[in-house]
Amino acid sequence: MSQARIAGTGSYLPRRVMTNAELECLVDTSDEWILERTGIAQRHIAADGETCADLAEQAARAAMAAAGPDNGSIDLVIVATSTPEHVFPSTACRLVERLGLPGGVIAFDVAAACSGFVYALDIANRFIRTGGAHRALVIGAEVFSRILDWSDRSTCVLFGDGSGAVVLEASDQAGILSTHLHADGRQTSLLNVPWGVGQGYEALEAERGTVSMRGNEVFRVAVRTLGGLVDETLKANGLERGDVDWLVPHQANIRIMDATARKLGLPAERMVSTVARHGNTSAASIPLALDEAVRDGRIQRGELLLLEAFGAGFTWGSALIRY
Template identity: 50%
Template sequence: MSRAELSVFIRSLGVHAPDRKLTNTELSAMVETSDEWIKSRSGISERRIAGAGENPSDMGAQAAAKALARAGLTPADIDLLIVATMTPDVPFPSTACLLQAKLGLRRDIPCFDISAACSGFVYALQVGTDMLRSGNYRRALVIGAEKLSSVVDWQDRATCVLFGDGAGAAILETTATPDVGVLGNLLGADGVNAELLHCVAGGSAQPASEQTLRDRQHFLRMNGKEVFKLAVRVMADSCERVLKGCGKHSDDVAWFIPHQANIRIVEAVADQLQVGLDRFPINLDRYGNTSAASIPLALEEAWTAGRIKHGDLVLLVAFGAGLTWGATLLRWHEPSP
């Protein structure tokens, strides 16, 4: 079958969130903040925090095992693994290779990470889709897995209240059924704005030293106001461009699954698109911003709740450090058993 004839769809999803919940009230005892401030500025009530030994490869493997079990598949059925993460277990090897071993995937398949921060899952979904469309692979695991609690500065109230840990996994599969699964996408980046949301030390430019530790340079730093404005503009614009490219309109979309960073960002995007907020499934109140894990966590929740149905148009849209952004339009497909 030629590349043009193959459709790629999400056959199954699975998620993992650490048991430990950190509430806004608990945070108020750690930094000068309040439940009221965090809720009103971000919509977040609590987030999950991974324990020691609960790393992105562990959380991702758990999420993937659930996705496999739901689809009645085994690790041997997977031909390709892509992990999106900005908090890899270690600088190298990739979290994907560690996860491959933990999950017992075949020992000859390609496994690699994608670094696109909060847009990581949308990036990985598109790379996986294009690799499957090449006809060289039948099934891919695409995972977003993050342990933001390890890069957040727990003394910086402007950022530590916003982030959380978790993982979500999607199994992509090819089908000859036309016009299902991924219908269109858009990915973008603007490195000129890299410093709006970044981590200065810990890479090869500034390896760990006593000085970088003293200066707290291993933690995430953000210009929240600027990020907010760009996020709204770029997410709304990405949705419009993908829809236009596919000959669709926002009215055709059953569900918008936005990156779950801040309810006010989602509200502003919905407003710009002139779409009711009821078509934007939200779970950031319970998870915070889990970066690359956020879209699969929200998508899985909407899917398992029975909100997303066969034939629905679903639009995923993300924005993150880089800056990066991306959107994917899917026609939801539930293959007959």
């Protein structure tokens, strides 16, 4: 079977930047409190009328340009998002049209909250390794600001908007070495958007759904779960902690990220961290961080990367990649 190798990365952030100082004017919070508890100093917010598909398109074009001129061969598009432009058609189908890709490609969205990009990467990897696709565009894109209650200080300080993408291609070189996905729906009440079309027309008209989160409980589960995920990934590949060159974690909270880095025994400079400037961009956070570290030269070809995420569902997953 072919290997799935990352051929190019890309990302996009909306122009508007919202600082912690702005949030101090909206809710009872402070820049000091937000920084201490989350590591977030600012986040990007999509403009009025700027949709998930708009953000995804920009990241996709950047990844396609980085991957090289053979973009006509893209035959699979997967978008990971919890904030799609429409219920249907999928954001991925919208991108097929926008990017001028040929009809007949495979295109669909994946909804796995903050773990969505890792889930989508796993799916694309399986398509390529089994010959179902040869070049895949995998995108994480979110306009999370649209599902926030801006009077809820426990959630509105955390999230931002953005998009990141990779082009995967079939190769005889080692690429995605392993992926590990999990879910547990027994604790959905800890983190969710308790609203949707299943509640009927009147409920939809009554209010717009927003994020509900019991942060302290989510934090405890995330730290414990990600620790076990690191062990699982290393064991599956016969590796020691010191073998990993870079940790590229979901950018949820600096304390969760630091705990995972300590589990690996990695120094802080070997963890890609964008949370201070991006906040939590859900499914977009890992490809955003990956693209930044590739483009500024930190991540080099041949290095071993560990991507990991934890999100609502609960869902969690990892990917070990030879970049």
